[in-house]
Amino acid sequence: MTLEEVQQIIDNGPYLSWLGLKVLDLGEDSIEVKATWRPEWVANPKLTQTHGGILAALIDFGADFALVKNIGRPVPTIDMRVDYHRLAKPGNLIVKGKVIKFGKQFSVSEARIYDEAGALIASGRGTYITAPAPEAAK
Amino acid sequence: MTLEEVQQIIDNGPYLSWLGLKVLDLGEDSIEVKATWRPEWVANPKLTQTHGGILAALIDFGADFALVKNIGRPVPTIDMRVDYHRLAKPGNLIVKGKVIKFGKQFSVSEARIYDEAGALIASGRGTYITAPAPEAAK
Amino acid sequence: MTLEEVQQIIDNGPYLSWLGLKVLDLGEDSIEVKATWRPEWVANPKLTQTHGGILAALIDFGADFALVKNIGRPVPTIDMRVDYHRLAKPGNLIVKGKVIKFGKQFSVSEARIYDEAGALIASGRGTYITAPAPEAAK
Amino acid sequence: MTLEEVQQIIDNGPYLSWLGLKVLDLGEDSIEVKATWRPEWVANPKLTQTHGGILAALIDFGADFALVKNIGRPVPTIDMRVDYHRLAKPGNLIVKGKVIKFGKQFSVSEARIYDEAGALIASGRGTYITAPAPEAAK
Numbered sequence: 331m332t333l334e335e336v337q338q339i340i341d342n343g344p345y346l347s348w349l350g351l352k353v354l355d356l357g358e359d360s361i362e363v364k365a366t367w368r369p370e371w372v373a374n375p376k377l378t379q380t381h382g383g384i385l386a387a388l389i390d391f392g393a394d395f396a397l398v399k400n401i402g403r404p405v406p407t408i409d410m411r412v413d414y415h416r417l418a419k420p421g422n423l424i425v426k427g428k429v430i431k432f433g434k435q436f437s438v439s440e441a442r443i444y445d446e447a448g449a450l451i452a453s454g455r456g457t458y459i460t461a462p463a464p465e466a467a468k
Numbered sequence: 469m470t471l472e473e474v475q476q477i478i479d480n481g482p483y484l485s486w487l488g489l490k491v492l493d494l495g496e497d498s499i500e501v502k503a504t505w506r507p508e509w510v511a512n513p514k515l516t517q518t519h520g521g522i523l524a525a526l527i528d529f530g531a532d533f534a535l536v537k538n539i540g541r542p543v544p545t546i547d548m549r550v551d552y553h554r555l556a557k558p559g560n561l562i563v564k565g566k567v568i569k570f571g572k573q574f575s576v577s578e579a580r581i582y583d584e585a586g587a588l589i590a591s592g593r594g595t596y597i598t599a600p601a602p603e604a605a606k
Numbered sequence: 607m608t609l610e611e612v613q614q615i616i617d618n619g620p621y622l623s624w625l626g627l628k629v630l631d632l633g634e635d636s637i638e639v640k641a642t643w644r645p646e647w648v649a650n651p652k653l654t655q656t657h658g659g660i661l662a663a664l665i666d667f668g669a670d671f672a673l674v675k676n677i678g679r680p681v682p683t684i685d686m687r688v689d690y691h692r693l694a695k696p697g698n699l700i701v702k703g704k705v706i707k708f709g710k711q712f713s714v715s716e717a718r719i720y721d722e723a724g725a726l727i728a729s730g731r732g733t734y735i736t737a738p739a740p741e742a743a744k
Numbered sequence: 745m746t747l748e749e750v751q752q753i754i755d756n757g758p759y760l761s762w763l764g765l766k767v768l769d770l771g772e773d774s775i776e777v778k779a780t781w782r783p784e785w786v787a788n789p790k791l792t793q794t795h796g797g798i799l800a801a802l803i804d805f806g807a808d809f810a811l812v813k814n815i816g817r818p819v820p821t822i823d824m825r826v827d828y829h830r831l832a833k834p835g836n837l838i839v840k841g842k843v844i845k846f847g848k849q850f851s852v853s854e855a856r857i858y859d860e861a862g863a864l865i866a867s868g869r870g871t872y873i874t875a876p877a878p879e880a881a882k
Contacts, residue, residue: 344510345519372482374542381483382545383525390520404512407520408712409551409685409733411825413852413871414544415845430867431829435735436684438827438867453844453852455869457685457733457827459711546850547823547871549687551714551733553707568729569691573873574822576689576729591706591714593731595689595823595871597849620786621795648758650818657759658821659801666796680788682828683796689823 331399332356339404349387350422359429361395367422380418382452385443386410389454392427392441400432401460408436410456418443418451435461469537470494477542487525488560497567499533505560517555520590523581524550527592530565530579538570539598546574548594556581556589573599607675608632615680625663626698635705637671643698655693658728661719662688665730668703668717676708677736684712686732694719694727711737745813746770753818763801764836773843775809781836794832796866799857800824803868806841806855814846815874822850824870832857832865849875 333356340346340353350366365388373381389412394404427441440455471494478484478491488504503526511519527550532542565579578593609632616622616629626642641664649657665688670680703717716731747770754760754767764780779802787795803826808818841855854869 342513343519344508344513345521346511348508349521370482370486373484375480375482381481381525382528382548383483383487383521386524386528386548386550387519387521390524407552409549409714410520410524411547411549411687411869412524413547413844413869415847415852430827431864433829435737438685438829450845455825455827547852549731549825551706551731553709553714568689569726571691576691576823588707593687593689618789619795620784620789621797622787624784625797646758646762649760651756651758657757657801658804658824659759659763659797662800662804662824662826663795663797666800685825685827686796686800687823687825688800690821 331402336395336398345387346391349384349391351391356399358399359396359432361392361398361427363392363395363425365423365425367420372420377417378420380423382412382414385414385418385452386412388423388425388443389441389452390456392425393439393454393456394427394458396427396429396439396441397437397458397460400429405458405460408457408459410454412452412454414452416449416451418445421446423451430455433460469540474533474536483525484529487522487529489529494537496537497534497570499530499536499565501530501533501563503561503563505558510558515555516558518561520550520552523552523556523590526561526563526581527579527590528594530563531577531592531594532565532596534565534567534577534579535575535596535598543596543598546595546597548592550590550592552590553588556583559584561589568593571598607678612671612674621663622667625660625667627667632675634675635672635708637668637674637703639668639671639701641699641701643696648696653693654696656696656699658688658690661690661694661728664699664701664719665717665728666732668701669715669730669732670703670734672703672705672715672717673713673734673736681734681736684733684735686730688728688730690728691726694721697722699727706731709736711735745816750809750812759801760805763798763805765805770813772813773810773846775806775812775841777806777809777839779837779839781834786834791831792834794837796826796828799828799832799866800826802837802839802857803855803866804870806839807853807868807870808841808872810841810843810853810855811851811872811874819872819874822871822873824868826866826868828866830863830865832859835860837865844869847874
């Protein structure tokens with residue numbers, strides 16, 4: 331799967347499109363993506379920080395799509411964990427996903443989110459169904 | 469904090485408003501909320517399932533706001549876990565949050581998401597800063 | 607699977623035996639077990655609290671064995687989360703496991719640990735492989 | 745804190761001693777430790793694999809003690825996640841802990857467990873209280 335094909339999957343997905351994701355780099359077991367800030371991301375209008383649910387979506391995306399070049403498709407998430415390290419001020423975010431363990435039945439990946447100044451905003455990991463069966467049921 | 473005050477916090481928050489959250493019930497250690505489906509929630513346009521990042525945001529919201537009546541304000545999330553049980557078809561979702569342990573420094577809450585037919589879609593839990601200090605930095 | 611059969615699995619397992627586990631109750635989607643304190647459980651000799659790794663083992667056990675009556679055997683753990691609520695003083699512990707979602711491929715269960723006075727010490731949840739295939743490898 | 749001081753904390757702790765932990769390397773934000781196998785670690789006597797609760801204890805230890813050189817003491821665990829990648833056959837294990845984010849109130853660390861052949865057995869991460877207050881209450 332090429333970077334262009336991954337970008338097309340994103341552009342076809344309503345929520346991934348809404349997150350304004352642009353693939354910057356695609357490796358055998360990694361991905362780097364930019365997410366484009368939008369005003370709807372704000373949690374508390376006084377603090378103007380990006381909502382944790384947006385960060386969780388980016389962790390899930392980054393961990394999942396770190397597998398995509400090798401597996402050939404986005405895969406269903408079984409579960410995930412997100413750790414919040416800093417409040418994210420308004421601005422684009424960089425997501426870096428990396429595979430921890432490829433497995434026949436399921437795989438584990440991690441992702442980290444940075445702001446444009448390079449500060450670590452959040453990190454996490456998830457477990458993904460990578461069995462060949464195309465069934466998406468969980 | 470009353471149900472109306474909680475609804476106002478939601479209505480003032482850009483992302484919580486975007487999730488179309490309506491508080492149905494507010495207890496001492498629990499909350500029940502309806503989230504209003506919108507087309508941007510769709511992950512894969514063929515499967516039309518709601519994206520896991522939306523579900524993660526709802527788990528975080530439900531677990532956090534289960535604490536709100538007792539603590540008197542929404543609190544910063546330290547970390548959370550989400551388990552995905554079923555694909556969510558287009559439609560509104562019901563989120564039920566419940567406190568597991570109130571603590572002086574931080575507290576643990578859980579949440580479950582159901583579709584309108586009552587099927588369990590996702591569940592999870594998070595840890596929240598409930599220390600009196602109003603500092604939101606993590 | 608009967609309570610006696612579950613107790614026999616425990617008694618045949620070196621680590622489960624070492625934890626001194628006695629099944630108190632076995633339900634369709636639940637289990638209650640007593641763990642017998644031993645001096646090796648202590649983390650810090652000044653605080654005398656039970657080590658978090660013992661509590662993690664009990665969470666994993668309780669969540670796994672809540673599935674055992676229905677599935678007919680203990681199942682491999684994919685991943686788990688543990689939340690620590692209070693220091694556990696020397697003494698036996700009660701573990702209560704409960705299934706959150708039975709699934710064909712994998713299932714999610716939770717467990718809570720109480721001291722003998724009924725205080726909540728720790729809680730958590732895990733994902734387990736419940737596919738019929740007897741392969742334990744992951 | 746020196747490697748020898750860390751080893752002494754381990755040797756003074758009943759459960760850490762029971763795990764047979766030997767510090768191999770101590771860095772500013774990392775630690776490497778060997779755990780010495782013992783027969784009580786076995787989960788299922790037919791498969792002879794090390795129980796997941798032992799692996800969970802090692803993840804917690806490795807993540808916690810990656811902070812120890814910088815913080816100056818072991819710190820209370822708030823919560824943790826463990827992912828199981830392979831069954832561990834009888835034999836010693838190598839644990840590598842590394843800090844993800846130092847924080848004033850709490851910090852996040854990860855750890856990976858390898859067998860003596862270098863295969864990744866389990867990995868995980870935890871959140872730790874690193875506030876200066878020596879209160880151990882959670």
